[in-house]
Amino acid sequence: MTLRLAFAAVVTALLASCTTTGVVSSDPLSQRWVGKEAGKFFAAYGPPAGDEDSGSSSTYVWKGGYKTVRVAAQGQGKGKKKTTTRYLSCTVKLTVNDSYRITSIKTISDRAGLDGEPSWCAQFLDAAPKKA
16 A cells, blocks of 8 residues: 555656746846737847747847946045946847747846846846836
8 A cells, every 4th residue: 555655656746747837037028028029129129130040939139238327436535536437238139939929038148237226138128127
């Protein structure tokens, strides 16, 4: 009897591991863009820098969001107003299915947000959480 119970538990565990569940990503870019039409993304932000077909899906690399900003330097001395220049940009990889819907978006390169803001890609690609 114990052997049957152990066997049933192992089979149940194996079958449970075969099921797939939808995973909701906490990544703001994924939340904003996965499931949307890739055409809307490219219309809003410009064409991709490169693409690659792989069966029923295509992968696109998009680069953009170029911006130069001057920010106050940290740890300023007495009355000194130092600024630094930061060069912001964003590069993402989009995977698109045969219906031209985005199935995944991954950040390739990004810059930290300014003054505690979300990353530059999240801000530029309209995926940053909105302030109340």
